[in-house]
Amino acid sequence: MASRPRSSRLRRALLTALVTASVALPVSGAARPAAVPAPAPADLGPLGAATPAALGARYAAGRDGIRAAGQAALRHGDRQRAASLRAMAAPGRHFLAFDGRDGGRTAEVFGDLSRAHRIAVLVPGAGVDLDHYARLRHGGEALLGELGGGSAVVAWLGYRTPATVSPGALTAGRADEAAPLLRSFVRELGAARPAARVALLCHSYGSVVCARAASGLEVADLVLFGSPGTGAESAAALHTGATVRAGRATGDWIAGVPHVELDLAFTTVGFGADPVSPEFGAEVFDAGDGGHGDYLEPGSVPLRSIAAIVAGRAGRHA
Known part of the structure; x- marks a missing residue:
C-alpha cells in the first residue's frame, strides 16, 4: 500500500512541472512558427587554428550563409526573419558557424x-x-x-x-x-x-x-x-x-x-x-x-x- 501515496506524489509533481512550464510562456515567447526555408550551409570543416586570417575567412563564409538565408526568407515572405538575418550579416558580427534551417x-x-x-x-x-x-x-x-x-x-x-x-x-x-x-x-x-x-x-x-x-x-x-x-x-x-x-x-x-x-x-x-x-x-x-x-x-x-x-x-x- 505504501507505493500508492508515493505514486500519487509523483503524479502531482509531474502535473506541477507541466503547469510551471506553461507559465514560462511569457518568458520566452510563443511556440515557434512554421519553418522558414533556408539553403544548406557550406561545409567549412573543422575550426582549425584561430589565427586572424583563418577566422576572417570563417566569418566571411558565415556572413555569406546568413545573407543567403535572408534571401530565402524574403522569397518565403517572412520579412521579420529576413530583417533579423540582415542584422546578423552586419560587418561587425562574427559567426563561426551558421545554418538557417x-x-x-x-x-x-x-x-x-x-x-x-x-x-x-x-x-x-x-x-x-x-x-x-x-x-x-x-x-x-x-x-x-x-x-x-x-x-x-x-x-x-x-x-x-x-x-x-x-x-x-x-x-x-x-x-x-x-x-x-x-x-x-x-x-x-x-x-x-x-x-x-x-x-x-x-x-x-x-x-x-x-x-x-x-x-x-x-x-x-x-x-x-x-x-x-x-x-x-x-x-x-x-x-x-x-x-x-x-x-x-x-x-x-x-x-x-x-x-x-x-x-x-x-x-x-x-x-x-x-x-x-x-x-x-x-x-x-x-x-x-x-x-x-x-x-x-x-x-x-x-x-x-x-x-x-x-x-x-x-x-x-x-
Missing part, C-alpha cells in the same frame, strides 16, 4: 578569439532560435563587457532547442541529440586556442545539454544557472574534471519545478537533483534576486559572479 544553428563570437586567454561558451535553453535570438546575443555582449580584454564569448546555438511549452522541455531527447555536437565544438575550440581557459556556461535546459556533454571535456568550469536539473544525481556523476558551479536567482520561476525523474512508458520526464542543493555538491555562486532570463543582465549580481568564474577569480564559494 530548422529554427537555426549559430555560433557567434564576441571579442577577439585569436587573442583570447579566457573563452566562455554560452549554451542556451528552451525557446531560443533565430526568431528569439536577441537575449542570447545581449547576454554574450554583456558578459564580454564584464570580462574585458583578453576574453572571448561564444554564443553556441548549435542544436534545435525545445519549445518552452512542450514535452521536449521536460525530457532529455533534445539534449541527447545536442551533446555530441557541443562536445565536438568545444574540443575544436580548445584545439584552436590550446592555451586559453575555457568555461562552459549553461542556462536552463542548456544545463541538461552540458551535463550530457561534460564527460571528457577539457574545460575549467561547468556553470549551471537557472537549471531545472541535469539528469545526474550529483556533480560527481557528471564525470568531469571541471569545477561544477551552480546558481539560481531568488526570483527565478524554475525554483518551483519539482526535482524528480518519472519513468513513463516511452521516456523519462524531469531532471532529478537540484544543482544548487548541498546534496548535489556543486560550488554555489551568488545569483542575485532576478528572474529566469536576467542572469546576464548588465550590472547584475549573477553577471559579475559568472564573469569572475570565467576569469578564474572565483573562490571555492564564488
Whole structure:
C-alpha cells in the first residue's frame, strides 16, 4: 500500500512541472512558427587554428550563409526573419558557424578569439532560435563587457532547442541529440586556442545539454544557472574534471519545478537533483534576486559572479 501515496506524489509533481512550464510562456515567447526555408550551409570543416586570417575567412563564409538565408526568407515572405538575418550579416558580427534551417544553428563570437586567454561558451535553453535570438546575443555582449580584454564569448546555438511549452522541455531527447555536437565544438575550440581557459556556461535546459556533454571535456568550469536539473544525481556523476558551479536567482520561476525523474512508458520526464542543493555538491555562486532570463543582465549580481568564474577569480564559494 505504501507505493500508492508515493505514486500519487509523483503524479502531482509531474502535473506541477507541466503547469510551471506553461507559465514560462511569457518568458520566452510563443511556440515557434512554421519553418522558414533556408539553403544548406557550406561545409567549412573543422575550426582549425584561430589565427586572424583563418577566422576572417570563417566569418566571411558565415556572413555569406546568413545573407543567403535572408534571401530565402524574403522569397518565403517572412520579412521579420529576413530583417533579423540582415542584422546578423552586419560587418561587425562574427559567426563561426551558421545554418538557417530548422529554427537555426549559430555560433557567434564576441571579442577577439585569436587573442583570447579566457573563452566562455554560452549554451542556451528552451525557446531560443533565430526568431528569439536577441537575449542570447545581449547576454554574450554583456558578459564580454564584464570580462574585458583578453576574453572571448561564444554564443553556441548549435542544436534545435525545445519549445518552452512542450514535452521536449521536460525530457532529455533534445539534449541527447545536442551533446555530441557541443562536445565536438568545444574540443575544436580548445584545439584552436590550446592555451586559453575555457568555461562552459549553461542556462536552463542548456544545463541538461552540458551535463550530457561534460564527460571528457577539457574545460575549467561547468556553470549551471537557472537549471531545472541535469539528469545526474550529483556533480560527481557528471564525470568531469571541471569545477561544477551552480546558481539560481531568488526570483527565478524554475525554483518551483519539482526535482524528480518519472519513468513513463516511452521516456523519462524531469531532471532529478537540484544543482544548487548541498546534496548535489556543486560550488554555489551568488545569483542575485532576478528572474529566469536576467542572469546576464548588465550590472547584475549573477553577471559579475559568472564573469569572475570565467576569469578564474572565483573562490571555492564564488
